[in-house]
Amino acid sequence: MVSLTKAxxxxxxxxxxxxxxxxxxxxxYLINTFMCEIGSLVRDAVDGGLLKDFEPAVLDKTDxxxxxxENMLQRAKEMDGFFSAYPSVPHCLTWLSLQxxxxxxxxxxxxxxxxxxxxxxxxxxxxxTGFWSLFKIDAPSSKLCVLELIKCRFGxxxxxxxxxxxxxxxxxxxxxxxxxxxxxxxxxxxLELSCGAxxxxxxxxxxxxxxxxxxxxTLTLDFQGEKIWVLPExxxxxxxxxxxxxxxxxxxxVEFDISWTSAFLVAAPSLEVLQIEVxxxxxxxxxxREGSFSERRSPHWEMDFQGSKNLLLNELEFVGFxxxxxxFTFIRSILQRSPNLEKIVLKREEQCDYCDAFxxxxxxxxxxxxxxxxGRIRDGIxxxxxxxxx
Numbered sequence: 001m002v003s004l005t006k007a008x009x010x011x012x013x014x015x016x017x018x019x020x021x022x023x024x025x026x027x028x029y030l031i032n033t034f035m036c037e038i039g040s041l042v043r044d045a046v047d048g049g050l051l052k053d054f055e056p057a058v059l060d061k062t063d064x065x066x067x068x069x070e071n072m073l074q075r076a077k078e079m080d081g082f083f084s085a086y087p088s089v090p091h092c093l094t095w096l097s098l099q100x101x102x103x104x105x106x107x108x109x110x111x112x113x114x115x116x117x118x119x120x121x122x123x124x125x126x127x128x129t130g131f132w133s134l135f136k137i138d139a140p141s142s143k144l145c146v147l148e149l150i151k152c153r154f155g156x157x158x159x160x161x162x163x164x165x166x167x168x169x170x171x172x173x174x175x176x177x178x179x180x181x182x183x184x185x186x187x188x189x190x191l192e193l194s195c196g197a198x199x200x201x202x203x204x205x206x207x208x209x210x211x212x213x214x215x216x217x218t219l220t221l222d223f224q225g226e227k228i229w230v231l232p233e234x235x236x237x238x239x240x241x242x243x244x245x246x247x248x249x250x251x252x253x254v255e256f257d258i259s260w261t262s263a264f265l266v267a268a269p270s271l272e273v274l275q276i277e278v279x280x281x282x283x284x285x286x287x288x289r290e291g292s293f294s295e296r297r298s299p300h301w302e303m304d305f306q307g308s309k310n311l312l313l314n315e316l317e318f319v320g321f322x323x324x325x326x327x328f329t330f331i332r333s334i335l336q337r338s339p340n341l342e343k344i345v346l347k348r349e350e351q352c353d354y355c356d357a358f359x360x361x362x363x364x365x366x367x368x369x370x371x372x373x374x375g376r377i378r379d380g381i382x383x384x385x386x387x388x389x390x
Contacts, residue, residue: 039082039085039086039089040086042054042086042089043086043088043089046088046089046091046092047088051092053092053094053095053118054089054092054093054094055093055094055095055096055121056093056095056096056097057096057097057098057123058075058079058096058097058098058099058101059097059099060075060099060100062100064100064125064126064151067100067126069102069104069130071100072100072101072102072126073102073104073105075100075101075102076101076102076103076104076105076106077105077106079098079101079111080106080111083111083115087115090115090116090117091115091116091117091118092118093116093118093119094118094119094120094121095119095120095121095122096112096116096119096121096122096123097122097123097124097125098123098124098125098127099125099126099127100125100126100127101124101126101127102127102128102129102130103127103128103129104129104130104133108128108129108135109135109136109137109138109139113137113139113142113144114139117141117142117143118143119142119143119144120143120144120145120146120164121144121145121146121148122144122146122147122148123146123148123150124148124149124150124152125150125151125152126150126151126152126153127152128152128153128154129154130153131153131155131174132153132154132155132174132175132176133153133154133155134154134155134156134158135154135156135157135158136157136158136160137157137158137159137160137161137162138160138161138183139161139162140161140163140184142162142163142164142165143164144162144164144165145164145165145166145167145187146165146166146167146168147162147165147167147168147169148168148169149168149169149170149171149173150170150171150172151171151172152170152173153173153174154173154174154175154179155174155175155176156175156177156178156179156180156181157170157179157180157181158180158181158182158183159180159181159182159183159185160183160184161183161184161185162184162185162188163184163185163186163187164187165185165187165188166187166188166189166190167188167189167190167191167192168188168190168191168192169191169192169193169194169220170192170193170194170195171192171194171195172194172195172196173195174198174201175201176200176201176202177202177204178204178205178208178209179195179209180193180209181209181211181212182209182210182211182212182213183212184212185212185213186214186215187215188213188215188216189215189216189217189218190216190217190218190219191210191213191216191218191219191220192219192220192222193209193220193221193222194220194221194222194224194250194251195222195223195224195226195229196223196224196225196226196251196293197223197226197227197229197293197294198226198292198293198294199292199293199294201229201294202229203227203228203229203230203231204229204230204231205230205231205233205236206221206230206231206233206237206240207233207236207237207239207240210237210240211240213240214243215243216240216241216243216244217243217244217245217246218244218245218246218247218248219241219244219246219247219248220248220250221248221249221250222248222250222251222277223250223251223252223253223279224251224279225251225252225253225279225280225281225284226251226253226293226294226296227293227294227295227296227297228252228256228260228299232260232263232299232301232302233263233267234263234266234267234303234304235266235267236267237264237267237268238267240267241264241267241268241271242269242270243270244268244270244271245270245271245272245273245312246271246272246273246274246275247264247268247271247273247274247275248274248275248277249261249264249274249275249276249277250275250276250277250279250319251277251279252276252277252278252279253278253279253280253296254278254279254280254320254322255296255298256296256298256299257298257299257300257326258276258278258326258327258330259303259326259329259330259333260299260300260301260303261276262303262305262330262333262334262337263301263303265308265310265313265334265337266303266305266308268310269310269311269312270312271310271312271313272312272313272314272315273313273314273315273316273317274313274315274316274317274334275316275317275318275319276316276317276318276319276330277318277319277320277350278318278319278320278321278322278327278349279320280320280322280349281351281352281354281355282351282355282358282360283352283354283355283357283358305337308337309337309338309339310337310338311338311339311340312340313334313338313340313341314338314340314341314342314343315341315342315343315344315345316331316334316338316341316343316344316345317344317345317347318331318344318345318346318347319347319348319349319350320347320348320349320350321346321347321348321364321365322349322363322364323363323365323369323373328376328377331344331377332377332379332382335377335381335382335384341382341384342384342385343384343385343386343387344377344384344385344386344387345387345389346364346365346373346386346387346388346389347364347389347390348362348364348389348390349362349363349364362390364388364390365388370388373386373388374386
């Protein structure tokens, strides 16, 4: 730590420096003495006009499962103390990443959105105000463009006003109902929602979550191999999907029907790229799921397409392709409703490090089988380019 502090001090020293440091990216651990030493160095550099943008990641080596609320509350206190001791530092923050911080005893909104007025990118890993808490972001003067949430335990997040927000991603939530609500987010173009639903989480209407959005062009829904946590909808999504150009529906359990995803196409007339990912992990044993996750039930949606077409859809990507009859039927149905579909990309299943230990052979078509697979997809009628990406 001492050597790093000296190196940082030498780098920020103003002697013989003819230009300012436009950007400083630091990875910091919450150690009181070290934070104070770094804080004074950064403060002096900011006050002296040598540092313009500060991008710290406040890290924590503790496994989230081993991190108690008491420890997380203490980290929030230390961070707030750091900001209070060096008030010029948060004013130049443009990128901030935090891990394992519980703001339950502090004003999280004040710390992140009032103190950090220049913040453009905020990443929170298991950071919140406590289990099932309501958190509202109302920051009309904020410059925040990207908000990333991972395992944050809010019961509900309400983005009342973030006028510059362009991308929001949330990986794993604990909400029993709709986890997210939007107010004024006129710049929001990309939304990523990823969660393996646990037992006490109920399905919700996606149209309710998307209410208030007007400009989303890229949407990712990842179910992580668990139950489908959105309720059947079609025309109710038309307003939110009006400008949608890219849709990714990921983590669909391999034994589930996939035809229900076609309902999204009716509501998305401007869609250009569709990605479907089927989830099959050899490491995914039912014994490990019991007591935590809901029963897996294949979704059954009643759909009436009424002859609708997706004239702009030009690319379909299918991840986890296995030459199953259901998959051929689904792809041909997309071709029928998308006369301008030019390219189909077939990819093998995505596996994790745990899956690699099982050494299960891939079911992706072998080289000698690919012409036959392409012929079955084209069915003598269609003529898209078919790419096998293994």
